[in-house]
Amino acid sequence: xxxxxxxxxxxxxxxxxxxxxxxxxxxxxxxxxxxxxxxxxxxxxxxxxxxxxxxxxxxxxxxxxxxxxxxxxxxxxxxxxxxxxxxxxxxxxxxxxxxxxxxxxxxxxxxxxxxxxxxxxxxxxxxxxxxxxxxxxxxxxxxxxxxxxxxxxxxxxxxxxxxxxxxxxxxxxxxxxxxxxxxxxxxxxxxxxxxxxxxxxxxxxxxxxxxxxxxxxxxxxxxxxxxxxxxxxxxxxxxxxxxxxxxxxxxxxxxxxxxxxxxxxxxxxxxxxxxxxxxxxxxxxxxxxxxxxxxxxxxxxxxxxxxxxxxxxxxxxxxxxxxxxxxxxxxxxxxxxxxxxxxxxxxxxxxxxxxxxxxxxxxxxxxxxxxxxxxxxxxxxxxxxxxxxxxxxxxxxxxxxxxxxx
Amino acid sequence: xxxxxxxxxxxxxxxxxxxxxxxxxxxxxxxxxxxxxxxxxxxxxxxxxxxxxxxxxxxxxxxxxxxxxxxxxxxxxxxxxxxxxxxxxxxxxxxxxxxxxxxxxxxxxxxxxxxxxxxxxxxxxxxxxxxxxxxxxxxxxxxxxxxxxxxxxxxxxxxxxxxxxxxxxxxxxxxxxxxxxxxxxxxxxxxxxxxxxxxxxxxxxxxxxxxxxxxxxxxxxxxxxxxxxxxxxxxxxxxxxxxxxxxxxxxxxxxxxxxxxxxxxxxxxxxxxxxxxxxxxxxxxxxxxxxxxxxxxxxxxxxxxxxxxxxxxxxxxxxxxxxxxxxxxxxxxxxxxxxxxxxxxxxxxxxxxxxxxxxxxxxxxxxxxxxxxxxxxxxxxxxxxxxxxxxxxxxxxxxxxxxxxx
Numbered sequence: 001x002x003x004x005x006x007x008x009x010x011x012x013x014x015x016x017x018x019x020x021x022x023x024x025x026x027x028x029x030x031x032x033x034x035x036x037x038x039x040x041x042x043x044x045x046x047x048x049x050x051x052x053x054x055x056x057x058x059x060x061x062x063x064x065x066x067x068x069x070x071x072x073x074x075x076x077x078x079x080x081x082x083x084x085x086x087x088x089x090x091x092x093x094x095x096x097x098x099x100x101x102x103x104x105x106x107x108x109x110x111x112x113x114x115x116x117x118x119x120x121x122x123x124x125x126x127x128x129x130x131x132x133x134x135x136x137x138x139x140x141x142x143x144x145x146x147x148x149x150x151x152x153x154x155x156x157x158x159x160x161x162x163x164x165x166x167x168x169x170x171x172x173x174x175x176x177x178x179x180x181x182x183x184x185x186x187x188x189x190x191x192x193x194x195x196x197x198x199x200x201x202x203x204x205x206x207x208x209x210x211x212x213x214x215x216x217x218x219x220x221x222x223x224x225x226x227x228x229x230x231x232x233x234x235x236x237x238x239x240x241x242x243x244x245x246x247x248x249x250x251x252x253x254x255x256x257x258x259x260x261x262x263x264x265x266x267x268x269x270x271x272x273x274x275x276x277x278x279x280x281x282x283x284x285x286x287x288x289x290x291x292x293x294x295x296x297x298x299x300x301x302x303x304x305x306x307x308x309x310x311x312x313x314x315x316x317x318x319x320x321x322x323x324x325x326x327x328x329x330x331x332x333x334x335x336x337x338x339x340x341x342x343x344x345x346x347x348x349x350x351x352x353x354x355x356x357x358x359x360x361x362x363x364x365x366x367x368x369x370x371x372x373x374x375x376x377x378x379x380x381x382x383x384x385x386x387x388x389x390x391x392x393x394x395x396x397x398x399x400x401x402x403x404x405x406x
Numbered sequence: 407x408x409x410x411x412x413x414x415x416x417x418x419x420x421x422x423x424x425x426x427x428x429x430x431x432x433x434x435x436x437x438x439x440x441x442x443x444x445x446x447x448x449x450x451x452x453x454x455x456x457x458x459x460x461x462x463x464x465x466x467x468x469x470x471x472x473x474x475x476x477x478x479x480x481x482x483x484x485x486x487x488x489x490x491x492x493x494x495x496x497x498x499x500x501x502x503x504x505x506x507x508x509x510x511x512x513x514x515x516x517x518x519x520x521x522x523x524x525x526x527x528x529x530x531x532x533x534x535x536x537x538x539x540x541x542x543x544x545x546x547x548x549x550x551x552x553x554x555x556x557x558x559x560x561x562x563x564x565x566x567x568x569x570x571x572x573x574x575x576x577x578x579x580x581x582x583x584x585x586x587x588x589x590x591x592x593x594x595x596x597x598x599x600x601x602x603x604x605x606x607x608x609x610x611x612x613x614x615x616x617x618x619x620x621x622x623x624x625x626x627x628x629x630x631x632x633x634x635x636x637x638x639x640x641x642x643x644x645x646x647x648x649x650x651x652x653x654x655x656x657x658x659x660x661x662x663x664x665x666x667x668x669x670x671x672x673x674x675x676x677x678x679x680x681x682x683x684x685x686x687x688x689x690x691x692x693x694x695x696x697x698x699x700x701x702x703x704x705x706x707x708x709x710x711x712x713x714x715x716x717x718x719x720x721x722x723x724x725x726x727x728x729x730x731x732x733x734x735x736x737x738x739x740x741x742x743x744x745x746x747x748x749x750x751x752x753x754x755x756x757x758x759x760x761x762x763x764x765x766x767x768x769x770x771x772x773x774x775x776x777x778x779x780x781x782x783x784x785x786x787x788x789x790x791x792x793x794x795x796x797x798x799x800x801x802x803x804x805x806x807x808x809x810x811x812x
Binding site: 324351 | 459489490524719732737760805808
């Protein structure tokens with residue numbers, strides 16, 4: 001397995017592009033993205049579990065039932081959720097792209113991200129589409145533009161590609177995603193679009209996507225707010241020429257492993273670029289009774305406002321970590337719990353068997369000053385473990401969200 | 407029913423006091439409180455549901471089983487949780503007060519609040535106790551001192567008393583409490599000590615306390631973090647001379663109503679004085695299928711970081727409110743939901759049947775500029791309702807918690 005450049009354009013047969021069409025007021029911000037395969041694809045998707053679902057999510061949930069799709073058309077700036085004409089506009093958006101591409105409407109998946117409650121100006125999308133079609137590119141620049149065009153409060157693009165060998169053939173998975181607020185584990189994710197030239201049947205593609213989503217995107221949190229628009233979509237066009245993966249065999253294992261790598265990288269980057277974040281927080285809960293329990297415990301820690309604020313302050317306040325484990329809803333013996341902080345600057349044990357240890361405050365400050373801080377927890381009760389990712393709570397999170405809408 | 411002065415000293419036969427004994431480094435901050443009844447009391451308590459419980463919580467949970475107690479002895483500055491000698495110190499603290507008061511150890515309930523993981527300096531408590539005994543007072547000043555001595559990051563004292571007539575006798579309930587971080591609905595509360603001269607049997611006292619706690623303290627949240635130390639305790643010495651309340655009769659209804667009034671006032675004051683808070687947020691969910699569902703929905707809204715940040719920014723971002731309802735875990739039809747913002751400055755409808763309404767942004771700013779902001783939600787599906795209270799998320803919350811420990 002090897003990291004390569006090119007994002008969603010790295011697999012054979014995919015083009016992408018992104019432009020500014022006027023949905024976002026700032027003319028330097030791209031706001032309309034298109035990803036399209038030259039040939040038919042199998043497709044799978046995971047969507048928000050929020051009871052309030054944006055119109056494009058409802059459209060995609062219906063279309064994805066066919067197990068096929070050829071393109072993804074998405075905008076930023078407006079979420080197209082809870083707006084007077086949300087469904088009408090989602091369907092119009094889908095039809096515009098389908099007509100331009102000469103495919104049935106159901107072959108285009110749509111996505112939106114931005115402010116809830118306002119109508120999309122579909123005329124701007126219609127006016128921008130010809131330019132977008134012209135800029136479609138199979139090069140890295142195409143994926144870059146598409147990745148830019150789905151960003152909202154994100155400060156960096158999230159774009160990866162990985163190549164791997166499956167049954168003697170070279171295959172590639174590429175992906176782009178965006179954070180960075182309303183990000184919380186009970187979800188599909190925010191917007192994430194994956195492409196691959198690996199040949200995979202619809203059922204197996206769906207299975208792999210769910211399995212991987214559960215241990216990657218569903219293990220990050222920025223702010224505990226599960227969005228109305230979360231969508232994770234993969235298109236697989238089969239141009240790698242491998243024998244189509246139709247069962248959970250060795251090829252499946254290779255494909256799923258590559259998919260997990262890229263989704264982990266995208267998920268970590270989303271957590272690290274959480275609104276206002278200064279630190280990526282990686283919480284690892286080990287020697288636990290079960291993986292599900294370890295995940296619940298780790299999620300409780302990365303979701304704790306007090307722990308997040310302590311990491312922002314670079315303060316080794318482990319009491320808040322233990323407290324967050326305690327209110328997770330899981331039963332455990334606090335008198336068996338060990339906690340350490342770690343980073344590239346070192347590692348320090350701060351709590352053993354539920355009791356505070358004397359520790360070097362200077363070393364602790366150094367450890368917590370690094371970009372990525374690891375909270376390492378041993379439950380000392382079993383063999384299972386889980387890792388979740390979050391970010392610190394900062395002044396900038398409050399600033400960004402105190403006046404996002406206007 | 408009438409609001410009166412005097413806090414926990416307002417009921418007949420209670421004395422209280424608070425001093426600085428040196429647990430908190432700042433000499434102007436009181437850190438040791440004692441509340442004591444002249445005569446034996448029935449007692450009831452509610453405690454944190456956090457799996458990690460502070461030593462004083464464990465001590466009180468055991469003692470309260472007798473249904474009687476005569477005093478509460480509490481410190482601020484150190485939580486006496488997860489520290490090497492936590493239980494030893496909680497028992498020592500209990501014995502010191504019991505010896506000074508000449509009562510069995512089990513008659514003294516203990517409480518601590520502050521930093522987790524550090525040992526209490528019991529010598530300072532022992533040295534301070536004689537002065538504390540000297541300052542005990544049955545006047546308002548006694549309750550004031552005790553209320554001050556349990557504060558941590560609180561900016562205002564929380565102290566109330568209410569008088570009412572029960573079966574021809576005048577009775578009083580008084581109370582003090584403290585917030586203001588690690589406050590979240592699944593709890594007893596932080597520290598709250600109530601006194602009453604009303605005669606109530608242990609079983610009925612417990613029943614009333616639980617019923618009232620469920621609709622007051624358990625309906626507030628500052629930050630989603632359920633503390634290790636939450637304790638709500640009531641002592642009832644019977645000096646009002648009423649016939650002891652032993653069943654759910656008319657007298658019980660009067661007592662429970664008075665208890666609900668004072669607990670509501672204390673809970674609202676705790677939410678309003680949440681760490682860094684500028685606004686009290688009152689979320690009312692009405693025309694709902696059931697009260698439990700209305701409570702879950704309202705709690706989801708007051709717990710949403712994005713909603714809290716929007717209220718700080720005085721931004722009528724109702725999409726975040728609808729989004730928070732959506733991820734509460736409750737099923738409902740978003741296309742039936744109405745949302746309005748209200749305050750002393752007026753009321754404005756922002757969402758009807760799940761769709762955004764055009765509204766006057768200037769009026770919205772005025773409404774959200776008030777100290778208390780009401781988020782008024784109609785589910786349009788039933789008859790039940792619930793009210794929960796929270797506060798906004800501010801720069802100061804991050805500042806206070808970025809470096810609380812040092």
